Every structure is written in C-alpha cells, then in structure tokens.
Amino acid sequence: MERLRAEQRLRVTELRPARTLNVAYDPGCTRCPRLAEFLARTRQRHPDYWARPVPSFGAARPRIVIVGLAPGLHGANRTGRPFTGDHAGLLLYQTLYEAGLASRAQSHSAQDGLRLINARIVNTVKCVPPGNKPLPLEVRHCNSYLAAELQQLRSARVYLALGRIAHEGLLLALGLRRAAYPFGHGREHQLDATHWLIDSYHCSRYNTATRRLTSAMFVKVVARACERAGLPGARASARAAPD
Numbered sequence: 001m002e003r004l005r006a007e008q009r010l011r012v013t014e015l016r017p018a019r020t021l022n023v024a025y026d027p028g029c030t031r032c033p034r035l036a037e038f039l040a041r042t043r044q045r046h047p048d049y050w051a052r053p054v055p056s057f058g059a060a061r062p063r064i065v066i067v068g069l070a071p072g073l074h075g076a077n078r079t080g081r082p083f084t085g086d087h088a089g090l091l092l093y094q095t096l097y098e099a100g101l102a103s104r105a106q107s108h109s110a111q112d113g114l115r116l117i118n119a120r121i122v123n124t125v126k127c128v129p130p131g132n133k134p135l136p137l138e139v140r141h142c143n144s145y146l147a148a149e150l151q152q153l154r155s156a157r158v159y160l161a162l163g164r165i166a167h168e169g170l171l172l173a174l175g176l177r178r179a180a181y182p183f184g185h186g187r188e189h190q191l192d193a194t195h196w197l198i199d200s201y202h203c204s205r206y207n208t209a210t211r212r213l214t215s216a217m218f219v220k221v222v223a224r225a226c227e228r229a230g231l232p233g234a235r236a237s238a239r240a241a242p243d
C-alpha cells in the first residue's frame, strides 16, 4: 500500500503544530460571530441543551486521536460530548468498542460512564455550525484550539481524520502542507518516524445510509489505526469481513 513519498519523508522530520496558544478549550469562546449567534438562538429554543463549544473527550494520553468535524445540532451540541446523541456516533462508538478503544459500545450522554481507552476524540470546529457546514474562516479560527491540544497530546501516534475537512484542519494544526497529503478513504500518510495520519470518510448518517462508508470499511480503517499505533485492536478483527 505504501503511498508514502520519499520527499515527504525527508521534508517532515518532526511535527510542529502551527500555532501555540496553549489553550485547547475555552467554553466561553465567541470568536466566530455567526456560530456564537447560532448557539445563542439554540439556547433560547432548547434551554436544556449544552449549546456551547463542545470539549474533546477521551484518554488524557491517547495513542490514537480521532478528529471529527463539528458538533451535531441535536447530538454533541445537546449532550456536550462529541458524537453523542445522534446517528453519527452509532458506528463510531460501536467500532471503537470492538477495537478495544471504548469501555462500551454506545455513548448516550456525557454522564453515562463511558471511557475511551488509548483514544481521544477532538473536533475540528467546537461549536455547532448551521447545516453542519462550518465556513473556512471558522475552521481557521478554531484551529488554534486544535493545534494547542495536539501539542499537548504528545503520546499520540496516529491521527484518524474523519472526512476531508477534519483531514485539512489537522494538517493546518500540525503545520503541514495540504498538497503533500491528499485526502482519501483508507489512505495512510506517514508524517515522521513515529506519527501517522489515516483518513476515513466521516461516519455521518448520509455516508452510512448511502453506503459510501460501510461498517466493514470503517472497522478496517480503525483496525489499521490500532496497528499503526501499536495497539492490539483485538475485538475489531471479528467484524473485519466485508458486509
């Protein structure tokens, strides 16, 4: 499979995040006016929703960092935990559980006791965007948080990007050139001697309903992430056969 190009190997010898604000999360951030206004309207309509920037979730010293897009309106934006409360998390948490990366197969709420093992989920954009579509400027605004968090997660060996926007946000946060690492489902990019970027289509309702991303495809990509991270991923192998 090796898609690694020799010149990439030479160019990237050490990962350095693009910016170093050293603040990975600010629950009161309103840097994106459009998103802050949307959150304010959401709080009025749904006073019981989290409706703030959604923090990352998982192990403090992960081997695998899973990078999502943004909170869903009635999912993470409601519950306060990434990929929790709507369809997008069903395949993700089930697969993480089967790979030995989660203590349970479902994530119901931020208080349900679920733990991630050797894995952490971060979002490219921490506030829910209207229509699930953040603007490029909003991705750039939030990238300083992503860059700060990646800098703190020194144990990480594999970045698993869910979708093209997550892939590009991750490259921006790591200070890497987009053209050198094209996105593609199942593609593996070696970033330096010990770090890998692995791509997957996003596990959204649309992608799974249209079978652009099947369960077998996602199991396989998570199994590869475990392999690259030096983790057993034992339970995933049981579902690795094509569906």
Ligand code: SF4
Pocket: 029, 030, 031, 032, 035, 036, 053, 125, 126, 127, 138, 141, 142, 143, 145
């Ligand atoms: S998306 Fe990120 S940068 Fe923009 S307001 Fe939310 S937390 Fe702040």
